[in-house]
Amino acid sequence: MNPRHRSLSSLVVAVAVAIxxxxxxxxxxxxxxxxxxxxxxxxDRTARAVLEQPGPWDGAKLQLCLRLLARLALAPPDxxxxxxxxxxxxxxxxxxxxxxxxxxxxxxxxVGPLVLPADLAEIANRPAIDVVRVQTxxxxxxxxxxxxxxxxxxWETIDEPVSVVGxxxxxxxxxxxxPPAGTATPWPADPAGLLLxxxxxxxxxxxxxxxxxxxxxxxxxxxxGQRLVAGDTDAFYALLAAVGxxxxxxxxTAAGPxxxxxxxxxxxxxxxxxxxxxxxxxxxxxxxxxRIQIDEPRRRREIGGDHYxxxxxxxxxxxxxxxxxxxxxYPIVCCVRDLPAGMPTxxxxxxxxxxxxxxxxxxAYPLPKVQGQDEAATRQETPLVVGKQALWVPEPxxxxxxxxxxxxxxxxxxxxxxxxxxxAWRFNRDARLQxxxxxxxxxxxxxxx
Numbered sequence: 483m484n485p486r487h488r489s490l491s492s493l494v495v496a497v498a499v500a501i502x503x504x505x506x507x508x509x510x511x512x513x514x515x516x517x518x519x520x521x522x523x524x525x526d527r528t529a530r531a532v533l534e535q536p537g538p539w540d541g542a543k544l545q546l547c548l549r550l551l552a553r554l555a556l557a558p559p560d561x562x563x564x565x566x567x568x569x570x571x572x573x574x575x576x577x578x579x580x581x582x583x584x585x586x587x588x589x590x591x592x593v594g595p596l597v598l599p600a601d602l603a604e605i606a607n608r609p610a611i612d613v614v615r616v617q618t619x620x621x622x623x624x625x626x627x628x629x630x631x632x633x634x635x636x637w638e639t640i641d642e643p644v645s646v647v648g649x650x651x652x653x654x655x656x657x658x659x660x661p662p663a664g665t666a667t668p669w670p671a672d673p674a675g676l677l678l679x680x681x682x683x684x685x686x687x688x689x690x691x692x693x694x695x696x697x698x699x700x701x702x703x704x705x706x707g708q709r710l711v712a713g714d715t716d717a718f719y720a721l722l723a724a725v726g727x728x729x730x731x732x733x734x735t736a737a738g739p740x741x742x743x744x745x746x747x748x749x750x751x752x753x754x755x756x757x758x759x760x761x762x763x764x765x766x767x768x769x770x771x772x773r774i775q776i777d778e779p780r781r782r783r784e785i786g787g788d789h790y791x792x793x794x795x796x797x798x799x800x801x802x803x804x805x806x807x808x809x810x811x812y813p814i815v816c817c818v819r820d821l822p823a824g825m826p827t828x829x830x831x832x833x834x835x836x837x838x839x840x841x842x843x844x845x846a847y848p849l850p851k852v853q854g855q856d857e858a859a860t861r862q863e864t865p866l867v868v869g870k871q872a873l874w875v876p877e878p879x880x881x882x883x884x885x886x887x888x889x890x891x892x893x894x895x896x897x898x899x900x901x902x903x904x905x906a907w908r909f910n911r912d913a914r915l916q917x918x919x920x921x922x923x924x925x926x927x928x929x930x931x
Contacts (some may be wrong), residue, residue, distance in 0.1 A: 592657035648680025766797035839869025
């Protein structure tokens with residue numbers, strides 16, 4: 483092809499893409515309002531009017547909701563975070579005239595998987611989508627959610643504290659999932675007053691961490707036995723944000739006394755399967771303290787800071803065998819928001835600390851490779867704990883130690899002097915009393931023969 487023709491062809495294609503794909507340009511900008519973003523994908527209020535019409539819930543309505551979920555998942559993270567932060571309190575009516583996200587809090591009372599028709603299941607790459615019934619102070623709300631906590635039972639009555647940020651799409655009747663054969667509990671009979679489409683339903687159980695606003699559903703994608711991976715990111719930063727909302731005293735109280743590290747480091751006990759998010763306390767020697775810079779602006783806004791600290795704390799254990807090596811200490815990886823003023827940092831330190839925080843995952847990191855070792859011997863797994871601050875107990879300096887010893891000896895000398903003085907006083911008192919008793923025993927008059 484002639485180079486001139488090839489250039490002209492490329493220009494035509496570029497112009498065509500620019501005209502036909504305003505959605506891609508809008509998604510790249512990441513600064514649109516929710517209404518602008520939805521209009522770009524032909525999912526604005528007008529396009530969704532069918533959802534607000536009364537009548538049975540059919541395939542067209544379901545397909546529209548699935549499209550909405552798919553596009554919200556593709557929204558730029560910064561824009562999505564901004565929409566979440568600007569969400570309005572949920573009301574009984576739809577926002578008018580612009581689209582806007584709403585926030586509601588309440589208790590999830592039922593979860594029912596809505597089975598998708600074969601064509602929609604193939605497009606959505608899933609056999610069903612969960613619908614969650616939420617009881618709020620304003621009334622009943624149904625939520626079609628992309629992600630619902632895995633720990634919740636389906637087709638059973640539940641009572642879990644939740645929060646939801648989603649797009650209200652209808653005040654008409656929403657979908658009613660059909661229970662599978664043999665299910666004793668059907669979908670609740672009472673109609674909901676509002677239908678939301680949301681990326682996730684956040685779960686805040688009645689635990690010390692849940693009370694700080696942590697979404698336990700984020701733990702569903704945490705991957706044990708590896709370093710921090712993509713599935714861990716949201717949970718990790720949510721944990722850093724949660725400990726920032728709590729006080730150090732409250733976290734230490736929830737964590738209690740120093741924990742035994744062995745149940746957490748032994749993979750055979752599967753401690754994290756039932757205790758992920760529990761508060762724990764470890765005390766030991768930090769050998770490495772590294773400042774980790776946070777580059778993403780939305781993560782900085784999320785936790786209210788631009789860094790955190792990664793500590794390798796070696797804690798005492800019973801005699802254990804790791805990779806054919808017997809040892810009585812073990813490293814725990816602790817990530818904290820702040821360090822005490824004056825505490826040394828770096829790659830080779832030796833400082834006594836105590837850390838209280840929340841256990842997140844079984845974390846793996848590489849060890850120095852030695853020739854002849856197998857792959858398993860070149861990596862180590864350890865608990866990853868996220869806390870607010872490390873408590874530093876520095877050793878006294880030589881001058882301070884000398885001063886302390888001087889005061890100790892002075893105190894001992896004073897005690898000895900007091901003991902000797904007391905002994906002398908008591909001896910004199912006893913002698914005086916003895917003389918008095920002897921004089922009292924003498925006769926008043928002595929008659930000579």
